Amino acid sequence: GAVVSQHPSRVICKSGTSVKIECRSLDFQATTMFWYRQFPKQSLMLMATSNEGSKATYEQGVEKDKFLINHASLTLSTLTVTSAHPEDSSFYICSASERGHGYTFGSGTRLTVV
Amino acid sequence: GQSLEQPSEVTAVEGAIVQINCTYQTSGFYGLSWYQQHDGGAPTFLSYNGLDGLEETGRFSSFLSRSDSYGYLLLQELQMKDSASYFCAATGGGNKLTFGTGTQLKVEL
Numbered sequence: 411g412a413v414v415s416q417h418p419s420r421v422i423c424k425s426g427t428s429v430k431i432e433c434r435s436l437d438f439q440a441t442t443m444f445w446y447r448q449f450p451k452q453s454l455m456l457m458a459t460s461n462e463g464s465k466a467t468y469e470q471g472v473e474k475d476k477f478l479i480n481h482a483s484l485t486l487s488t489l490t491v492t493s494a495h496p497e498d499s500s501f502y503i504c505s506a507s508e509r510g511h512g513y514t515f516g517s518g519t520r521l522t523v524v
Numbered sequence: 525g526q527s528l529e530q531p532s533e534v535t536a537v538e539g540a541i542v543q544i545n546c547t548y549q550t551s552g553f554y555g556l557s558w559y560q561q562h563d564g565g566a567p568t569f570l571s572y573n574g575l576d577g578l579e580e581t582g583r584f585s586s587f588l589s590r591s592d593s594y595g596y597l598l599l600q601e602l603q604m605k606d607s608a609s610y611f612c613a614a615t616g617g618g619n620k621l622t623f624g625t626g627t628q629l630k631v632e633l
Contacts, residue, residue: 442619453611454567454623467618503566505621513557513621515566 416516433504528624
């Protein structure tokens, strides 16, 4: 079946630094990739939608200059959390969609900002 | 936008049947999915309803009623390993998937 590889699985960074999270579709071309954030005991909240070769579309309330998304190819999307602060500590999950084949999720990245 | 409401917690005993409800309000709706998530893990797809009615996949069944903006997930022959969070999710415009509030299922002996 379709596999999405997400790295790193865990990252600890200092406040003020930037962190990049990668999401790769291994055996299919992801026409669309989605990025979610999940705080403990809460639901997955969609942050942004990215289509290959075009700018990401951000959900209301998500700062596009803080959460930079790049979808340079049909198999790779990256999320960069810039100038991270403790309140950005969360579980970030990507999801890739191949037309007509549903959604495949990455394994998630646990970000801790200290 | 879309909002999907679920009960926050459900407790049941091993071997029992449990139903997790989901009511939604949407501005665009194509179908309802169900996902399971264990602590620290990614969501795992369980079932999808694009049309009204019941879909059965092994021990899991899912139901959708578009006229009532309502769906449910039915889990049969509960096992301890079914203890997890369950989310309904609506597919809407732009192929977006919006998740419900989530239900923590606890299976007891």
